[in-house]
Amino acid sequence: MPVVEVIPLHETTRERYLNFALSVITSRALPDIRDGLKPVQRRILYAMFQHLRLYPDARYRKSATIVGEVMGKYHPHGDAAIYEAMVRMAQDFSLRYPLVDGHGNFGSIDGDAAAAMRYTEARLRPLAMQLLEELRRQTVPMRPNFDGTLFEPVVLPARFPNLLVNGASGIAVGMATNIPPHNLGEVIDALIYLIDVPNAPLETILERFIQGPDFPTGGRVLNTREELLEIYRTGEGPIELRGEYKLEGKTRIVITSIPYGIAKADLVEKIAEHIAAGKVPQLSDVRDESTDEVRIVLELRRGADPEAAMAYLFRHTPLQTRFHVNLTCLVPTANPEVAAPRKVDLMTMLRAFLEFRMEVVVRRLRYDLEQLERRIHILRGFEKIFGALDEAIRIIRAARDKADAAQRLMHRFQLDDVQADAILETKLYKLSRLEIEAIRQELEEKERQAAELRALLADEAARWGLIREELKAIKKQFADARRTVIAGPDEGFEYNQEAYIVDEDVYVIVTRDGWVKRQRSYTDVQSIRVREGDTVGWVLPGSTRATVGFFTNYGRCYTTRIDSLPSTTGYGDPVQKLFDFSDRERVVGVVVFDERALPRPVPEPEVEPALFENGEQEAPRVHVVAVTRKGQTLRIPIDGFREPSTKNGRLFMRLEKGDEVLGVEVAAGDENVCLASREGYVLIFPVHQIPPVKSAAKGVIAMRLGRGDEVLGFTLASAAREGLEVETSRGRREIVRTTKFEVSRRGNRGRQIIRRGQLVRVIPAPVEIRLNGQG
Numbered sequence: 060m061p062v063v064e065v066i067p068l069h070e071t072t073r074e075r076y077l078n079f080a081l082s083v084i085t086s087r088a089l090p091d092i093r094d095g096l097k098p099v100q101r102r103i104l105y106a107m108f109q110h111l112r113l114y115p116d117a118r119y120r121k122s123a124t125i126v127g128e129v130m131g132k133y134h135p136h137g138d139a140a141i142y143e144a145m146v147r148m149a150q151d152f153s154l155r156y157p158l159v160d161g162h163g164n165f166g167s168i169d170g171d172a173a174a175a176m177r178y179t180e181a182r183l184r185p186l187a188m189q190l191l192e193e194l195r196r197q198t199v200p201m202r203p204n205f206d207g208t209l210f211e212p213v214v215l216p217a218r219f220p221n222l223l224v225n226g227a228s229g230i231a232v233g234m235a236t237n238i239p240p241h242n243l244g245e246v247i248d249a250l251i252y253l254i255d256v257p258n259a260p261l262e263t264i265l266e267r268f269i270q271g272p273d274f275p276t277g278g279r280v281l282n283t284r285e286e287l288l289e290i291y292r293t294g295e296g297p298i299e300l301r302g303e304y305k306l307e308g309k310t311r312i313v314i315t316s317i318p319y320g321i322a323k324a325d326l327v328e329k330i331a332e333h334i335a336a337g338k339v340p341q342l343s344d345v346r347d348e349s350t351d352e353v354r355i356v357l358e359l360r361r362g363a364d365p366e367a368a369m370a371y372l373f374r375h376t377p378l379q380t381r382f383h384v385n386l387t388c389l390v391p392t393a394n395p396e397v398a399a400p401r402k403v404d405l406m407t408m409l410r411a412f413l414e415f416r417m418e419v420v421v422r423r424l425r426y427d428l429e430q431l432e433r434r435i436h437i438l439r440g441f442e443k444i445f446g447a448l449d450e451a452i453r454i455i456r457a458a459r460d461k462a463d464a465a466q467r468l469m470h471r472f473q474l475d476d477v478q479a480d481a482i483l484e485t486k487l488y489k490l491s492r493l494e495i496e497a498i499r500q501e502l503e504e505k506e507r508q509a510a511e512l513r514a515l516l517a518d519e520a521a522r523w524g525l526i527r528e529e530l531k532a533i534k535k536q537f538a539d540a541r542r543t544v545i546a547g548p549d550e551g552f553e554y555n556q557e558a559y560i561v562d563e564d565v566y567v568i569v570t571r572d573g574w575v576k577r578q579r580s581y582t583d584v585q586s587i588r589v590r591e592g593d594t595v596g597w598v599l600p601g602s603t604r605a606t607v608g609f610f611t612n613y614g615r616c617y618t619t620r621i622d623s624l625p626s627t628t629g630y631g632d633p634v635q636k637l638f639d640f641s642d643r644e645r646v647v648g649v650v651v652f653d654e655r656a657l658p659r660p661v662p663e664p665e666v667e668p669a670l671f672e673n674g675e676q677e678a679p680r681v682h683v684v685a686v687t688r689k690g691q692t693l694r695i696p697i698d699g700f701r702e703p704s705t706k707n708g709r710l711f712m713r714l715e716k717g718d719e720v721l722g723v724e725v726a727a728g729d730e731n732v733c734l735a736s737r738e739g740y741v742l743i744f745p746v747h748q749i750p751p752v753k754s755a756a757k758g759v760i761a762m763r764l765g766r767g768d769e770v771l772g773f774t775l776a777s778a779a780r781e782g783l784e785v786e787t788s789r790g791r792r793e794i795v796r797t798t799k800f801e802v803s804r805r806g807n808r809g810r811q812i813i814r815r816g817q818l819v820r821v822i823p824a825p826v827e828i829r830l831n832g833q834g
Contacts (some may be wrong), residue, residue, distance in 0.1 A: 087136075088231035089400055090238070092388045092408060093415040094190060094215040095222025097229065101215055102133040103582065104158065108191040115188065117507045119162045119180035124729040126176050133204050133211050138176070143730040146173045149181060154225045156537065157277045158187040168276065168353070170322030176631055186537050191217040200395045207584040213396050216419045220246055220412040223405075226272075234400060236387040239272035239319075245410075245539030247530045253409055254523050261292055261406050264603055269405070271545045272298060272382070276353075277316030287545075291405035294386035301379040303544070304346035304369060309615045311363050311468050314355035316542075318380045323347070327355055329376045337585060338375070341368035353714060389528055391415075416526050421516065431505050433477075438502040440478025441485075447472070447496050455483070560572050567607050568631070569597040573646050576631025577603075577624045584826045590630050595826050596646075601653035608700045610648035610683065610723035611635055613641060613753070614712035618704040621651070639706040648723025650683060652701045657681050658727035663747050682751060684726045685711070686734065686773040687738045689718040692725065693758030693806070695750040710755040721772055730775040731802060733783040733795045734809070737817050738768040741785075742809030743802050746775060760806045772821030784824075788816035 090097050099366075106128045113120055114396055134141055146154045147656060149161030152168040154589035163179035167818040168171055183191070183637065193199075193216035201210040226240035228322070248269035258345035271280050281299035282290070303316040317323055330345045348354045359365055373379040386408065403411075444451045454471060458464035465479040466517035515521050536546045565577045580754040583586055584595050596723050601607065603622040610616050617638040625632050634646055639816045651657075657809070682694045693712050700709060730746045742762045749759065762770060774783045782796030793812055800810060 080188075083780045086425050088229035089234075089236055089387065089389050090222055090229070091214050091398055092222060092390050092403065092411045093618040094217040095220065095225060095227060096215065097144070097227070098135070099129075099134050099141060099358055100148060100158075102129050102184070102211065103141065103145050103148070104187055104215065105194075106133060106158075107181075108188075108194070113182040115183055115185045117182055118375040119160075119182050122161075122163075122176040122179040122181050125181060127357045132209055135205055139174055142173075142176045145181065152275050153332060155273060156186055156224055156243060157192070158184055158225075160184045160754070168317075168322070169324035169794060177372040186219075187536075188596065189533060190215045190221060192216075193218070193290045193419060193423055196423045198422045198426070202396050203492075214391075214415075214422075214811050218411075218416075218529060219243065219537075220250065220409070223408055227388070231400070235385055237385040239382055239384060240274060240390070241271075242273040242538075242541050243267045244534050245273070245541070247410060247538065250413060251527055251530055253413060256412075256525050258649075259551075261404070262288065264405070264409070265291065266595060270541070271543070273543045274382075275299070275318035276319050276321075277303060277544075278318050279544045279549075281546060281548055283547055287615045290384050294384075294404050295705045296384050298382040298384055299379070300382050300543075301373060301549075304790075306365060306731055310359050312357040312368065314357070314378070316352065316353055317355075318377060319382060319444075320381065321377045323349065323353065327376050330355075330357070330372060332373070333375060339368055339371050341365070341371075343680055408430070413526070417522065420522055424512050424516050424522075426680065427622070428509055428516070431509040431512065435505045435509060436500060437478055437481040438477075438498055438505065438520055440474050440482060441495070441498050442502065443472045443474065443478075444468070444482060446637060453481070453582075486621070516635045532733075542770075564600065565603055565621060565626070567597070567599045567601055567649065567651055568595060568625065569599075569609070569634070569646060569649050570594060570631075571596040574631045575609075575622055575634050575637075576627050578626070578628060583706060588629055596823075597649040598826050599649060599651040600656050601651035602655075605653035605656075605703055606703060608650045608652065608697075609638070609646045610650070610685070610711065610720070611640070611644050611708075612719040612721075613644045613646050613715050614685075614720055615708040615712060616700045616704070616711050617706075617708035618700055619701065620703055632678075637706075638708060647720055648683070650697065650700070650725055651693070652697065653673065657697075658725060661728040663728060679728060682726045682728070682773060683711070683723050684732065684746060685720050685758070686732070686770060687714060687718045687720050687758070688769045689715065690736075690760055690762045690764045690770050691715075691718065691731070691758040692749050692761035693756060694746065695756075696739055696749045696751065697725070697754070699754070713755055713757045715757075721770060721776075724775045726775055727777075730777045731797060732761065732805075733771060733776050735771050735785045735795055735821065736764060736768050736809070737771050737819075738760065738765060739787075739813035739816070739818055740768070740809040740811050741783075741800060742807065743776075743795065743797060743800055744805040745802065746806040753785075763806060765808070771818050774824065784822040785818045785821050786822060788819050792822070 066695065069086050071559050087098065094101065103125065105124060110128055111120060111125065122142060125145065129141050145159055146161070146165050147159055149165045150158040151157050159181050160183065161179060161181050163175035165179060192210060198216040200213045202213055203213050222238060223241045224243050226238040227236045229235065245268050249264050250522070252264070265284070265288055275557065279301045281301055288298065290298065302312045302314055302318055302320040303663060310643045317326055320353055327345060327347050333339050333489060334342050334345060341360055342357050343360050344358040348356050357368065359368065374774045386404065387402045388400045389405065390411065391398050391830045442789050451468065451472070452577070455464045458467055461483055464483060465476070467736055468474055468479045468482060469476070515525065539589070553739050563579070565579050566581060567577055567585055569575045570593045570751050572590070574590065574593065584598065589595060600622050606618050606620050608616045608618045619637055623637070634640070659682050660680060664678045680696050680698070682696055684692065684694050686692045695711055700711070714720070726746045728747055730748050731743050733743050735741045764770070771785065778795060782794050784792060784794045786792050801810065
């Protein structure tokens, strides 16, 4: 009978998820600070080196062969992931210094994918050998592979800091990394300086050696020196990266480099979309004339300002992007097979590599010394029998077998097993006088080399000198010129959005379900196209250079330029496409911030002046008034909502749990607020009784509600408006207006207009006469 073990679900869930997270962090997503490689990259290079012998001078082998070798022996996580990692190591636009020499279609900077692995071939590049060659000399710890049949290196014995040189990116569980590439020559110069001046400050390294990131696709870094210093000190921060361009005559702009990680074809397509939409009036056409070099040609209109065109493209296309630096990597612990994730700074990365390099060099020297001593030991055995060579031959001839011969030689000449076996395995002609001289010369040379190695192992300064020379050799062989320009802030490009907008009078049309568009004209509201079941909620006039604000039931305002709204006679777009709305968030008020469409503010009545919290009297200005379902109200100036907002909008009212804004309307200051509650109470009071606030607030009580009651709707009524029309549960309609109900004070319960039944809904005013959301 099976045994059933009862365990707490929350404990086992936490334990297993943490195990999964740790596995992703250490075995998938993050690079090691020592060799700068993720496990899959390390296994690909190791399999190509150790098993397939795909050295730079070898013939290419099918990528499918490489992927199969890696997947079958070291990385059983699927061929797609392995091939994708190998492809990236072969792309000169992905890695600053590619490690794999790809033959065939390995993708392009246009965003094209690589050909299938059965069509492409690959081998190692010479620089990759600098990561791998010392594996033969037992320089790094090894561990069993996934099924325990083979061993793989914990880390590669890198001779250069691959993590900084090629960078890395990855997303783990709860953490991520995004390390930019750097120039090999600059990084090696910084390492050599740190060998000589171990306590050098970060400021010196950045000032004299590492200028900043060096991306394979070039570009210009716009950060100041102070910003770069802070990024490298903290291990995180944004790098502003912009493509480069030049002018050819008066009619062409040629883009010569693009930001790192951007697909060139997508960039050209986005530029073409903006030109076709008339959003860059300075440009008439774009075409891609790139070969091995990037060359995107922009055609200028006659007399157009090229800087204005480029300012627009930098603002609205990926021609200028941000690279968010995150120097998170795996740092070794006391256990050589275990590394822990940690966010580090630039100096930690440089010093960690030097420490690792010293460990590798020590292990390499010890291995070389061990091999020399083993050979010296054998050579000394040959030297011992040289004076009695005839006797040694007689002993061998008289022996019963090889073991007996070995024992007799060991006894006669004071040899050990290794020396005796070497003598017995040697061909007789090598024991001639000439060969013995060669053996003695070799012994002398080997002893000299062993003495040098012992001196190196005993002298740390000499070992640092050896590391310095090896770094210089790598720089001489592989370093190249910087591609990315560290330009600093460019003050010459000031973006003024109105310069790119054709001033045109249009109508902003918003439906009750939140679909928005703009049209130049319409005959009547009924002719406006809306989706089935939807109705027009707002039709507001305004200029394309003005902005429009969408006020929602969650107390937020989202502002954008009218020019950004889709111009169509169709349905338009849902407003959520423009902004990041929360679940169940919807538009309850729309305001066009065009002065011609706004009412003229009137002074507050002297009997009750409007005051800010500090007691100062407010100058006449236009406000928006909001009322919530629980009877709260707020009056706030529109000035803070005129400028375009982010996709997250701006908060204008703080709501209690379970409450929501019913509507938002514009107030000049002389209107009356008309409210109605579900239980049949109505209230009218002057809008100036709502104290204005400067910023988002909870508001004040508009209408005191009974238990279980809620506000059904409201409107702002002036002399030209009729008021708030409501419908009872019996189908009767009533208009809440000053000609029928007296003007009262804010905060009371109001007057009950129905004894039996309830009010069921507020009937919206006809859209034709609405101005900025007011009836």
